[in-house]
Amino acid sequence: MSGTKPGTTVRIRLTDSPISRLGYWWATAVGFTWGFIWSTGPIRRRNGLIVFTGMPNWTFGRGGSCVGGCYLTGANDGDRVLGHEAVHREQWRRYGMLFPLLYLIAGRDPLRNRFEIEAGLEAGGYLPRGSAPRRATPRPGRASSTP
Template sequence: MAGAGRWRRVTRGSWQSAVVTAVALAWARCWGGRAAYDEEAGLFVCAGMRGGYARGGTTYGGAYLTGHPRPGRAVLRHEAVHADQWARHGLGFAVRYLLEEVRRPGARNRFEIEAGLREGGYREPPPSKGS
């Protein structure tokens, strides 16, 4: 896939995701990340970063930022769902995600559940009391 088509795939056709992706790629470069396009996930994977991301890695728009040299397929499938979420919710996704993380952290976060807990490296949370 050539440049414009690849960019459209990575950003899922969302101008807001495109803005976030461009900023994320610049941020990754500042932290020593090497960006490469992953065809299967439809993401730019910025691997080998010295910092500048949360947990094991973070997706901003269509860019996955991580310190791992080669993230696994399962993780990239998980992160591709987050790229879809960025495209669906636009710039407001960051606020939505953070509010959800405050209310239901980690494996209880609905955005993480939608992306697939196991593929994202999360353990299934124990059942809630009263469930």
Template sequence: MRLRQLIGEVALDSSLSRLGCRFATAVALLYGAPLSVGRIERHDGMIVLHGLPKWAFKRGGVCIGRVYLTDTNVSSRVLRHELRHVRQWERYGMLFPVLYFLAGSNPLKNRFEIEAGLADGNYVRTGGGRRKAS
């Protein structure tokens, strides 16, 4: 139990996790900025890159570090949802993509999407499945 606590202190909400978030932010900017044909703006410490092609992300957009990559999916509710993902990146750092993958691709069961707010993320049920509305 002590080892688990020590790992948590070093890896979660730590300078190491924040360094991972900064690294992910740099990667996202290097990836997204050249693809963006829209505005680049700041929103409560998050960088929002508009106008990316649909193939550049899944669903309505993706948050990597402090960067939200999207085409036009920028309602106030969606931005609130993505800001919660920024907080998750800060808490988990580079562990976040691994933990997110392990949580599964179904957003209605993925603990990180639930924590970020399914309604704000615009997740809806459709007749035979689930999708993220644009």
């Protein structure tokens, strides 16, 4: 590279960066296309999300899926769940196309998945309303922080 000293490294920031936002917009385009093809219900904008309802069950995971700025669901579109999904939208914005990989690494158990915990387990329908938040249980072979 011209203008840099020998031995100088160029750091590319992958989160909260133009690169992650480009990934967010790509994912949004994919989610929009998928939702446009399969949605049979109203399509509207709520909580900063483009919400596609009336989707066949096989086109999304669990009660619904956030892909970029799109939320794909059959009919699970209440205010509480949309608040939860709006947090996932922000996670997409922060991590871009790294988000699906990081989510996979965090695990399928929503009670241990840091992204689901951040979005709110109760609002996401993973805990009954009014229940106390669950604390992460120690993994086998690790010392517990409580006596």
